[in-house]
Amino acid sequence: MIERRTLRRNLRELPPAAWLLFAGTFINRFGSFVMTFLILYLTRRGFSAQQAGAAVSFYGVGGVVASIIGGELTDRIGRTRTITLSMFASAIVMIALSQVNLLPAILVLTALAGLTSEAYRPASSALLADLVPAGQRVTAFAALRFVLNAAFALGAATAGLLAQHSFFLLFVADAATSVVFGLLALVAIHDVHAGRPTTEDQGPGGYRSVITDRVFLMFLIAMLLVAFVYLQSYTTFSLQVRALGFSAAVYGGLIALNGLLIVLLELPLTSWTQHRAPRPVIAAGFLLVGIGFSVVAVAHVLPLLILAVLIWTIGEMLNSPMAGAYVADRAPAHLRGRYQGAWGLTWGVALILGPVVGTSLFAWNASGFWLICGFLAAMGAVLVLLSGRLREASARRGS
Template identity: 55%
Template sequence: MSEQTSGQPRRTMRQNLKELPAQAWLLTIGATINRFASFATVFLVLYLRSHGFSLPKAGAAVAAVGIGELVASVLGGHLADRIGRRNTIALSMFCSAASMLALSQVRPFLAILAVAFLAGTFAELYRPAGAALVADVVPEGQRVTAYAVLRFAINLGFAAGVATAGLLADHSFFLVFATDAASSIIFGVIALLSFPDNRSPAGTQGEGRGGYRRILSDRAFAFFLVASALVALVYFQQQTTLPIHVLRQGLSKTDFGLLLSLNGLIVVVFELPISVVTMRVPARQALSVGFLLIGLGFALTAVAHSMPMLFVTVGVWTVGEMISAPVGYAYVADLAPKELRGRYQGLYGLFWASGTVTGPILGGLLFTVSANGFWALCGVLGLAASALTFGIRQRLVTLGEDDVAAIERAPGGLKP
């Protein structure tokens, strides 16, 4: 996403959607089918409890899935650059199908933990490859729209799928795992038949750790990763301290569910139209506004003691999410050299997913000390992430000439 956008003609959302390449649509269709049925891990606690496992053991299995997902961010990015986007997606989906079926059959607890880890790893292994594939096939000026379409479809598929999963689970938990596996196989076949075999040339196969040294020397990307980790810590409070706050106000679990439903509804209805605006705005500015709104939305939770006020706070941080999420993927794609796109996206995914670990731990500790103080801290972290992102380019002028030249050679690097 270029930092220079003022000369671009205004385009409608329909024009942007019509001009997306076929492979971007096929990726969206495959990911949507897969996400529609990616509900086995959502029901994992209920499944294990039905087999007599204690809640702590069931929770440990879910944690194993989460650890696997973190590993997948780095491993998936590496594989996307080494064996190609198509092969990584196919490997991810076929192995995910096998691990889901295995998870429905294993009984020893240690075996469940091991298979749950593999299930989490393989289910998410495709994500960096998918993000890199979008950057490969979609022109720079259309990437925000492409990532917004992908997020829209995945969110819609998951929302519809969870409701369907409940019906399946009432009949048989095996149907939940089997349907999840079937959707993965479908996505894997779509990948093999439709996506290009873009394995790295022989000259780049041996980069290994050298590739990561190049990535970490990209100061713009390094600062953006730090900013992303800060705002992710705030964003994932929706899963930890926010429900506690809601119950403390005398509201119900149903009310909390309505708040999260509002988030999903707003994203589905408004993210694509918003992407038409954000694609014309310099990336750093859009990301800074988005991060600031996420922090502000959670900070306002301190004064939200009723459902109407909570709806307002959710609306604020959801707008921030819709602004920053598609632009973030596009910004990373533009910073990355083609041969490192998978690893760039993988590291971005890892730092964002770090919020699922840091959020519950720090949130749980600090919220018990001072709830209002913690919400204020969320605002400060959002402001810090916003300022850090907006200041990326100014910080880069202090780099040596070799560093600047390397970044300028990257697609979407420093612009004149």
């Protein structure tokens, strides 16, 4: 009962503007219908599975570029303006995508969809960091993840119903929800930083400042390693489950278990984690992710597969909100967009490399691959801890 009251108090103390941001994020994520059904939409129109897969890859490339451009725009023109620009542009691209028939045009527009739909993310995270005091950011970023997971689950079910009537409705609804979020950001949410550095924030800017932050760069490398491992849950893990003779429904149930645990437990867990030093908690989360995926190497029965998912999900719940808060705390206010963009870039690169490298290694040696995943995540944990040592050494030299 104490933790529940603590969590309730933490959520109640979040500023109203943060709740408006959550509401807009929920609406937009709920309406992310097109990418969920893009492969099915294209194959039903007569394109091959390879061509449809290429379209999804182009979306991923656009998303990588979006992290860089979105971070830059966030710090230059402001958080809410970037969100509004991203959402309005995304709506236009989605409608255009519904009207084209030739594969080259589809590939170009899916890349633009990735760029416009994902460019708001650095701005959204930077805005949340602006709105919420440092001590409440772990809870705030966990609440944001809760909103994203819940909205995606509800949106996917709704998209399935709409697709039975008309795929064009998916594009229209996707565009409409983007416009609603854009209007909400434009009219209702006050940009407390507006991209203008204060006197104490003055100094070198641009992504050069991010790259020369050696402590943060070490964190990004660690994040890239763990993101590569975690994203195997959507690619090679499905191959492993099928290779063991289980149905696609079993794989879906395992992934649903991950999402259900996050929705139910991640926010309450922040009542404990937010009072801890970030690096040890993040490192522990990375290590548990590695252990969970390593268990897959010996998981030949369903209970062990469930155990593997439970372990890596606990790791995810430990590290993800803390990592979001850590990035926000690490960044100077006038560079928060770029720091958030760099963090998002690690996930984008992992999304591009993960399926290709992961499936190749899995085909080479399935059991060995899962042990490699465990090693990579453990290396990520070590790098996070070493980054703390590097910061302490830098502080001693500066004193």
